[in-house]
Amino acid sequence: MKGRHCRAVLTTLVMCGAAQATAELDRLNDRDLSDISGQGGIYLSGDISINEMGGPIENSYFGRCDDPDKKCGARLAYRLKEDGGWMVLDEIRGNFSFEGLTLRVRTIDSGFGGDGELFSRDVMEIGLPNVVRYNDVRFKIAGSNLPRPTAPGFRQTDILAVEMQGEVIMEGNLLVFPAGNP
Amino acid sequence: MFSSLKRHCVADRLPRAFLVMVVLLAPGLTTAELQGLSEHELSEIDGAGIGVVLENFVFSHGTDTPDADGNQARIFKIGGLKSTDGRDVEIVVNHLYISGAGSNYGQSLSPVNLGRLVNPYRIDVVDGNEIGISDRAVLEFAAPALVDATQGFDCMSSGAQAGTGTCASRPATSDFVGERPDIGMQMNVAVGDDRSANISIHAKSAVIDGSFLRLWGDDDRRQMVGQFKLNFQTPELSINACSQDGLSCGSRITMTNFALELAIGNQLQPVFFDVDGTGNFVVEVAAIEPPAPGAIGADGLRGSSDTETWDFYEDYYTNPDYRSNLHIGNFSVADRDFGSARVEGMLIQHLDIRTKDLAP
Numbered sequence: 001m002k003g004r005h006c007r008a009v010l011t012t013l014v015m016c017g018a019a020q021a022t023a024e025l026d027r028l029n030d031r032d033l034s035d036i037s038g039q040g041g042i043y044l045s046g047d048i049s050i051n052e053m054g055g056p057i058e059n060s061y062f063g064r065c066d067d068p069d070k071k072c073g074a075r076l077a078y079r080l081k082e083d084g085g086w087m088v089l090d091e092i093r094g095n096f097s098f099e100g101l102t103l104r105v106r107t108i109d110s111g112f113g114g115d116g117e118l119f120s121r122d123v124m125e126i127g128l129p130n131v132v133r134y135n136d137v138r139f140k141i142a143g144s145n146l147p148r149p150t151a152p153g154f155r156q157t158d159i160l161a162v163e164m165q166g167e168v169i170m171e172g173n174l175l176v177f178p179a180g181n182p
Numbered sequence: 183m184f185s186s187l188k189r190h191c192v193a194d195r196l197p198r199a200f201l202v203m204v205v206l207l208a209p210g211l212t213t214a215e216l217q218g219l220s221e222h223e224l225s226e227i228d229g230a231g232i233g234v235v236l237e238n239f240v241f242s243h244g245t246d247t248p249d250a251d252g253n254q255a256r257i258f259k260i261g262g263l264k265s266t267d268g269r270d271v272e273i274v275v276n277h278l279y280i281s282g283a284g285s286n287y288g289q290s291l292s293p294v295n296l297g298r299l300v301n302p303y304r305i306d307v308v309d310g311n312e313i314g315i316s317d318r319a320v321l322e323f324a325a326p327a328l329v330d331a332t333q334g335f336d337c338m339s340s341g342a343q344a345g346t347g348t349c350a351s352r353p354a355t356s357d358f359v360g361e362r363p364d365i366g367m368q369m370n371v372a373v374g375d376d377r378s379a380n381i382s383i384h385a386k387s388a389v390i391d392g393s394f395l396r397l398w399g400d401d402d403r404r405q406m407v408g409q410f411k412l413n414f415q416t417p418e419l420s421i422n423a424c425s426q427d428g429l430s431c432g433s434r435i436t437m438t439n440f441a442l443e444l445a446i447g448n449q450l451q452p453v454f455f456d457v458d459g460t461g462n463f464v465v466e467v468a469a470i471e472p473p474a475p476g477a478i479g480a481d482g483l484r485g486s487s488d489t490e491t492w493d494f495y496e497d498y499y500t501n502p503d504y505r506s507n508l509h510i511g512n513f514s515v516a517d518r519d520f521g522s523a524r525v526e527g528m529l530i531q532h533l534d535i536r537t538k539d540l541a542p
Contacts, residue, residue, distance in 0.1 A: 082404035085457025112237075112299050113358040119299040128239075140262060143457035143537070157461040157539045158262050164243075166256025172239035172293060179233025179304050 041104030045129075047097040050074055052136075061149040065093070073138065077147040086144050088156065094137030094164070102127035108175075126174040134164040231306025231322075238293035238359065241280040269374035276380075277368040283340065283354040285364040287384045287420075294354075294363045301326040301350040310398065314449035320398045326350040326361075328392040328413075337415040338439050338511075340387045349391045349415070362387040368424075380424050382431075385416040385440075400452070407452035412444040439511025446530065448504045458536070467533035470498060505529050 054064040054072035063070025073091030080087060102125070109120040144156035244258040258278065263271040279285070282292035297303040303325055310318035328334070328348045336347035340354070340362070354360030366384035370377055392413040400407045419440040424431035447453035447467055456464040473495065479486025484496075498504065506528040513520040 080406040080455045080457065084405065085459060085461060087455075087457055087463070108299065112295065113352060113355075113360070115299040123235075123299075143461040143463045145457075145459050145461050155459075155461045157537065159463060159537055160260055161262035163257060163259040163261065165258075166244075168256070169240060169242040169291070171241075173237040175235040175237055175299075177233045177235075177299075177302075179231055179302055179306070 041102060044101040044103065045099040046101070047095070049095040051093040052095050059150060071149070073140075075149070077144065079147070086147050088140075088142040088144050090140045090142050090156075090158070091161075092139040095135040096132055096137055097135070098129035098132045100127070101129045106175075121177065123175045123177040126176065128170045128172050128174060130169070130171050132168045132170050134166060134168060137164040138162065231304050231308075233299075233302035233304055234297060235299055235302045236296040239280065239296055239363075240282075240291050240293050241278075242288075242291055243278045244275045265373050272372045274370045274372065275367060276370055277366070279364075279366055281364045282359050283362060283364055283387050285366075287382070288364070288366045288368070292359070294359050295361045296363065297326055298350055298352075298361055301329070308396075313396070315396075315398060318398045320396050322394055322396045324394040325390045325392065325413075337389050337391065337441070338417050340417055349389050351389050351391050353387060360387075362389050364388070382420075382422050382424060384418075384420050385414075386418045388414065388416045390414055398452075400454070403454065406455050407447075408455065409447040409449070409452055410445075412442065414440075414442045414444075416440050433516035436514045437510045437512070438514075439509070441507070441509040443505075443507045445504055445506050446533075450498060450504075451530070453533075460539070462539065463537045465533070465535040467530050469532040499529075502527075 051073050052065070054067075054070075055062055055074060058064070058070075061071055063072060065072035071091055073093035076089040076092065077086040078088075079085070104125055104127075105122055106125045107120075107122050108116045110116040112119070138161065140158050140161045142156050142158045144154065146154045148154070149156065244256050258275040260273040260275070261270070263273075265271050277288055279288040279291060280294070280296075281288065281290075282294035285291055304322070306322050306324070308320050308322050310316060310320045313320065327350065329350045331348050332345055334346070334348045334350060335344060335352050336342035337349040339346070342349075342353050351361035352358070353362050364384070364386050365388050366382065368380070368382040371379040371381065373379070390413060392411070394409075394411050396409040398407060399405070417439055419437045420434050422431050422434040451467050451470055454464075454466040454468065456466070458464050473488075473491050477488045477491040478495070484492045505526075508523075508525040508528075510523040513523055
């Protein structure tokens with residue numbers, strides 16, 4: 001009998017509690033809701049390596065970077081003409097790191113020499129990281145007759161090679177937004 | 183209506199009538215929430231591309247020597263090239279920068295905006311019919327578009343006010359960084375062991391408004407084709423050669439009020455890109471088709487010719503959009519002035535560029 005009382009009291013308390021909790025929540029009308037905007041953002045720091053030691057494929061052409069007879073970078077080939085040759089970004093390798101790349105949605109309604117007021121919309125803002133460190137980043141621009149270097153009859157002509165090392169200053173914000181044809 | 187309702191009530195058919203009315207009224211209420219668009223409003227709507235603006239942007243890269251604190255040297259090297267006598271050519275970019283106005287040839291970097299929120303850099307797929315490329319979707323990378331001269335800014339003057347020219351990008355003022363960057367590059371060209379060539383190129387308050395790159399596919403040749411237009415204007419473009427440490431420099435070649443309008447490819451003669459069987463890169467602008475025999479009269483006048491053909495060639499040879507121009511306000515070397523230079527109306531009738539492998 002005593003136990004049943006207890007259970008009844010508990011049930012009442014739980015129900016009252018729920019009722020109180022509901023009373024704590026206030027409804028938002030449309031106007032109040034329209035004033036709320038997302039305040040979230042993303043902060044990224046990264047250290048990205050591409051084939052620094054060598055890629056996953058090891059065959060007659062690709063291999064480890066310490067093997068002088070093998071190519072160790074990533075390869076991207078694309079064709080500009082049906083039955084034509086291939087443009088190639090070859091031997092893409094290296095490491096770059098950055099600290100403090102930010103990503104957020106921002107409302108612009110002022111500034112920009114008076115453009116902000118006319119614009120008055122949301123943009124996606126990518127905050128550039130101020131400094132990007134390149135460590136032995138290399139790639140080659142080339143042309144080849146076949147996409148796969150392991151295919152028979154493969155010929156490739158390297159046009160130029162690019163090498164980057166050290167810190168690059170990259171400050172500011174990249175703003176991205178939908179834009180119609182003017 | 184009320185009388186009919188009364189009749190229904192009498193006939194004890196109220197529930198069904200009520201249901202019918204609710205069903206009939208409900209769509210009416212929904213329609214009231216949606217507003218119709220007028221023809222005028224509809225014509226304002228266009229497919230949206232992506233607009234890109236860089237705010238308070240500074241870019242700087244490269245020096246071949248370690249900094250004062252002994253930190254690692256920055257290197258930006260372009261290699262793999264060969265001179266005609268077989269020596270390796272290496273271009274070391276000692277300094278590449280994009281900065282705000284008044285950078286003193288890249289010495290003091292400050293922020294600048296690139297593109298305007300109301301006229302940004304755009305990446306867009308556009309309807310070819312609107313730009314003279316029939317029935318094609320065209321991928322377009324475009325700098326801020328040129329505007330009406332009553333609203334724009336003079337493209338050259340770094341103190342231009344609104345209503346003085348066709349450029350959308352504004353020069354820097356005392357309280358606004360503007361949208362015209364100082365850009366420059368200092369590079370060392372090494373041929374074999376000879377590293378003596380040290381060349382710097384600087385452009386002040388540069389504007390590329392109205393430039394674009396358009397890419398699309400050609401059905402007949404089954405190939406990627408393009409059209410490239412570069413409008414580059416700067417009040418001062420300078421070139422000089424310096425010692426490798428950059429401390430002592432030779433005479434500066436200065437070109438003031440430099441304007442280049444370069445048109446490579448057009449709607450009638452697009453640029454073709456390809457790689458040939460030996461792996462060499464090919465850029466080609468095909469010659470325009472000659473008229474059919476007899477289509478143009480012996481005297482060359484419109485009256486004696488097929489008018490459609492005659493108008494086509496008349497447009498091709500007179501349309502200023504197909505032509506490249508170069509204006510230099512004043513060309514000077516150190517303190518010697520050589521006056522102004524103009525090269526106008528260059529038309530690329532045929533172009534065929536092929537890279538060639540010099541390796542044995």
